Amino acid sequence: MEKLEVLITEEQLRSGVAELAERINRDYNGEELLVVGILRGAFVFLADLVRRLTMPVVIDFVAVSSYGDDTQSSGVVRILKDLDESIAGRHVLLVEDIIDTGLTLKYLYENLKARHPASLKVCTLLDKPSRRRVDFNPDYAGFTIPDYFVVGYGLDCGQRYRNLPMVCVIRQEQEGCPPFAGGEQPR
Numbered sequence: 001m002e003k004l005e006v007l008i009t010e011e012q013l014r015s016g017v018a019e020l021a022e023r024i025n026r027d028y029n030g031e032e033l034l035v036v037g038i039l040r041g042a043f044v045f046l047a048d049l050v051r052r053l054t055m056p057v058v059i060d061f062v063a064v065s066s067y068g069d070d071t072q073s074s075g076v077v078r079i080l081k082d083l084d085e086s087i088a089g090r091h092v093l094l095v096e097d098i099i100d101t102g103l104t105l106k107y108l109y110e111n112l113k114a115r116h117p118a119s120l121k122v123c124t125l126l127d128k129p130s131r132r133r134v135d136f137n138p139d140y141a142g143f144t145i146p147d148y149f150v151v152g153y154g155l156d157c158g159q160r161y162r163n164l165p166m167v168c169v170i171r172q173e174q175e176g177c178p179p180f181a182g183g184e185q186p187r
């Protein structure tokens, strides 16, 4: 049996998401925002975040392949489901659950930037800067975390655990999930 240890509680998630939404509300000052969620991991965070946004909001999704069910990012990112909306001239906020190597977001950011949005920013719930393979920094980040493989609140391990209401570290290696890359486990 795998062991899960809570890293970020429901209450911490609630207040972290509320703080992010407040910053975004201030920065966009009532301008319409096209919020783009990156499937599948971002769906829970996006659902909580958009309910706290006060400007007019349009929601779209994009699906990319990077990890899939694999344990390591392949380094090659492909768009599996493109946006339904045209983004030219619009304020776009890309919403992601986690930035790890940065490969997914760097690719998507450049791809969307080439479509001439009025502005393009990135909001991630979790940031794992110690694992970066490319230079990429989000405009908004809820929590900076150490190099743990985490699940819950949208994040999966082998497509499981996305429905957990909190973010947990998997304490035990199991098939289909990356081993801990290093560092102390949280107590």
Ligand SMILES: O=P(O)(O)OC[C@H]1O[C@H](OP(=O)(O)OP(=O)(O)O)[C@H](O)[C@@H]1O
Pocket: 038, 039, 040, 041, 042, 064, 065, 066, 067, 068, 073, 096, 097, 098, 099, 100, 101, 102, 103, 104, 105, 155, 156
């Ligand atoms: O910064 P990176 O190293 O690119 O990793 C981050 C990406 O990897 C995970 O998605 P995954 O491709 O596993 O798909 P999922 O969202 O469907 O879980 C996660 O949701 C991010 O999208």
Ligand code: HPA
Pocket: 067, 098, 100, 148, 149, 150, 151, 155, 156, 157
């Ligand atoms: O820590 C993680 N958990 C789940 N999916 C991920 N994709 C990149 N890093 C992670």
Ligand SMILES: [Mg+2]
Pocket: 038, 039, 040, 041, 042, 097
């Ligand atoms: Mg993802």
